[in-house]
């Protein structure tokens with residue numbers, strides 16, 4: 001019960017932001033994109049799936065509209081809990097600006113590492129994405145996918161702890177290019193991307209380490225099937241590099257995303273984030289509520 | 294199958310001779326390709342419903358206020374039938390000429406697409422058939438939208 005009220009409190013900020021955004025949408029008249037084509041919010045704030053950004057611009061704004069999304073996500077793993085809240089605005093279906101704040105609760109592992117029980121790593125992520133070519137939805141008669149490039153600047157507030165682990169940076173910037181294509185006839189949305197990064201566990205454990213301090217390309221991809229126009233089933237994968245020497249490995253998930261209206265979506269997933277510091281893969285449940293216009 | 298064609302032909306004859314003003318049904322050369330939409334007759338019902346919905350749509354309705362519903366629904370049915378492999382021949386204007394100067398943007402295009410989805414839902418068209426048609430219409434946005 002206590003947990004539930006925590007979740008509630010936690011969801012309130014994005015709900016308030018979402019309502020503010022929605023009323024802004026009303027004043028401009030219409031959320032012009034087709035249902036679900038704004039995607040959901042990744043844990044890093046960008047529009048996409050849960051783990052991998054898509055080339056689509058978040059929210060429901062078309063070429064003469066502004067769209068947006070606010071979200072709250074919880075990932076409950078075997079030994080950790082990641083929470084992420086944030087918002088993104090899409091301008092004219094061309095540019096997306098996003099912000100996310102992550103809190104990674106180490107629970108009992110914090111005690112084992114001498115950080116204290118429930119030591120929580122926090123990270124702020126400022127993102128931007130620009131569509132550079134193609135149209136994932138309308139170019140059904142062309143092979144060219146929609147292509148976007150993006151950056152995510154990440155600021156982690158745990159420099160001292162990270163330095164003790166031999167991790168040189170508590171700030172870092174990821175650069176990515178991503179291609180998305182909806183095959184309407186097959187009801188499939190395919191997405192592939194390459195991210196240049198030196199983040200450890202997407203930045204929660206800082207950037208770089210004993211095994212390297214240079215940006216390295218990582219693969220991310222997803223495939224979703226539209227059961228109906230308001231319901232998608234899919235899988236995602238994202239490779240991660242082991243800069244620290246703690247066997248960091250690929251993360252993947254299998255998700256269901258439901259879009260009852262253009263103003264709200266709910267995503268639930270089974271995630272496997274691979275090894276995170278302690279031995280064994282971290283698996284669990286991902287749940288994300290998004291409000292959008 | 295034969296029976297449907299017979300009924301359709303009879304209906305078409307009535308329509309042509311003006312004995313039955315409410316039915317304008319005809320059979321497509323390849324009805325099987327549009328069976329998921331209830332054949333040509335089904336397409337016609339869906340498109341009459343679509344035109345009624347767009348006329349009532351606050352975003353785009355004003356453009357259709359003087360539209361002859363039966364004429365437009367017939368042109369749309371011919372067009373959809375042709376796109377879906379039903380073997381009909383669309384005889385109206387090309388999409389660029391038909392929509393020039395209307396100031397159509399993506400949100401208008403999608404408003405019509407959503408009305409079409411609602412009309413197909415109401416007619417009980419399966420999701421896979423709906424996606425098949427929407428997939429054929431999507432690239433037309435290039436010609437229909439005002440650049």
Ligand code: HEM
Pocket residue numbers: 353356357359360361365368369372384385386387391392395397401402403405430431433434437
């Ligand atoms: C996939 C989308 C669309 C298709 C397949 C389509 C098809 C057609 C067809 C076949 C015609 C008849 C052309 C003729 O008279 O020869 C037509 C006319 C017209 N269309 Fe579209 N159209 C589409 C989207 C739109 C949109 C988004 C709008 C406006 C929001 C629009 C507004 C009109 C209007 C106002 C007419 C004239 C109707 C009349 O005769 O009064 N169309 N369209």
